[in-house]
Amino acid sequence: MTSETAAQDGAIEASDSVDSDPADTPSRSRAQVVIDGIRQMITSGELTAGSRLPIERELGARLGVSRGPLREGVRALVILGILETRQGDGTYVTSLDPARLFEPLGMLAELQSPENSVHLLGVRRVLEPEAAAHAALRITDDELAAARSVLDNGEALLGDDDVDLEGTIDVDTEFHRIIATASGNPAFAAIIDALVSRTARARMWRAIHQHDAVQSTQREHRAILAALEARDPDRARIRMQVHVLGVEEFTASQFDGGADEAADGAPAASGA
Numbered sequence: 001m002t003s004e005t006a007a008q009d010g011a012i013e014a015s016d017s018v019d020s021d022p023a024d025t026p027s028r029s030r031a032q033v034v035i036d037g038i039r040q041m042i043t044s045g046e047l048t049a050g051s052r053l054p055i056e057r058e059l060g061a062r063l064g065v066s067r068g069p070l071r072e073g074v075r076a077l078v079i080l081g082i083l084e085t086r087q088g089d090g091t092y093v094t095s096l097d098p099a100r101l102f103e104p105l106g107m108l109a110e111l112q113s114p115e116n117s118v119h120l121l122g123v124r125r126v127l128e129p130e131a132a133a134h135a136a137l138r139i140t141d142d143e144l145a146a147a148r149s150v151l152d153n154g155e156a157l158l159g160d161d162d163v164d165l166e167g168t169i170d171v172d173t174e175f176h177r178i179i180a181t182a183s184g185n186p187a188f189a190a191i192i193d194a195l196v197s198r199t200a201r202a203r204m205w206r207a208i209h210q211h212d213a214v215q216s217t218q219r220e221h222r223a224i225l226a227a228l229e230a231r232d233p234d235r236a237r238i239r240m241q242v243h244v245l246g247v248e249e250f251t252a253s254q255f256d257g258g259a260d261e262a263a264d265g266a267p268a269a270s271g272a
Contacts, residue, residue, distance in 0.1 A: 030065050034073025037063040042082070042093060053083070053091045080104065098190035105194040121248035124195050125241060128176070131192060132224060132240035133233035134183035143182045147225055150174050154218050165207045168214050175221055179228070179240075206250055213250075220246070 041047045053059060053074075060070045074091060077083040081100040085091050094100060109120055139147075154171035157164050173196055180192040207213050220243040227236035 030069035031072040031076065033065055034063055034070050035076055038073070038077060038083070042096075047093050049093055049096045051093045053093070055090070098186040099193065102187070102190035102194050105191060109195050118248060118252045120195055121244065121251055124192070125244045125248055127188060127192060128180075128244050129237040129241040131180050131183040131185070131188045132228070133237040134185060134188070135179045136228050136231055136233040136236040138184045139179075139182040139228055143178055144225075144229060147175060147178045147228070150178065151218070151221055151225060154221070158215060158218060163214060165214070168207065168217075172217060172221075179224070182228075206247065210250055216246070217243075 038047070038053070047053070054062070056067065056070060060067060063070070065073075074083060074085075078085060078091075081094055081103055082096070083091055084094050135143075150171055154168060154175075157167045157171065176196045177189075177193055180189040180196075183189065220239070224236060224239045224243060227239050
């Protein structure tokens with residue numbers, strides 16, 4: 001180790017000890033400096049998807065932070081899907097794919113209380129009709145065929161005496177995923193997937209407790225598909241809005257009467 005390198009390491013270690021002093025600037029705020037600094041480097045175009053971050057010492061000097069807060073800030077961005085570490089090769093900006101960046105939204109959906117799940121459904125009611133309208137103009141023949149096949153599988157499930165409710169939930173999730181993807185908007189697809197794909201327990205709740213819910217859902221799906229096949233964005237928007245609104249109203253009704261329903265194990269979130 002050269003004397004210059006040793007001096008640099010000594011300086012960083014000394015800086016670490018200063019940053020750890022509660023009387024000085026808290027480590028958390030210094031980590032925020034790192035987060036903001038790297039975010040600025042990405043938004044300015046200095047760093048792009050796949051770019052390698054400067055080495056630790058160089059980045060720390062540039063941002064004016066020591067090793068501890070630097071690593072804390074980088075770890076936070078890794079958790080958010082913005083950065084990724086490669087063993088022995090440094091830290092890189094990820095693909096910044098919307099599905100990856102919106103992944104924490106799925107955790108938010110899972111952690112919502114039953115009462116607050118209605119608010120998430122309100123978000124779906126705003127987004128999914130627009131996604132369906134976009135899809136009506138962009139959906140490919142292959143995607144239409146895939147949506148049709150998914151609903152055919154749902155029909156087969158309904159033909160059994162003992163309906164496979166978990167199977168119908170899988171059909172429901174896949175149908176909505178196809179439409180979101182067909183919208184051509186990756187952000188639509190990522191947000192909708194985060195809100196829809198993690199609501200199996202709630203959909204099971206509705207299927208069990210609301211009469212004819214599974215059959216009604218299948219009919220509504222068929223109506224949405226017909227609008228997509230007709231390449232009619234207005235009709236696709238309306239059909240999807242009616243569909244999602246029905247689930248929102250059912251979920252809201254579970255809490256209109258007070259805490260009794262919640263105490264019986266009402267779902268943490270709901271989906272169509």
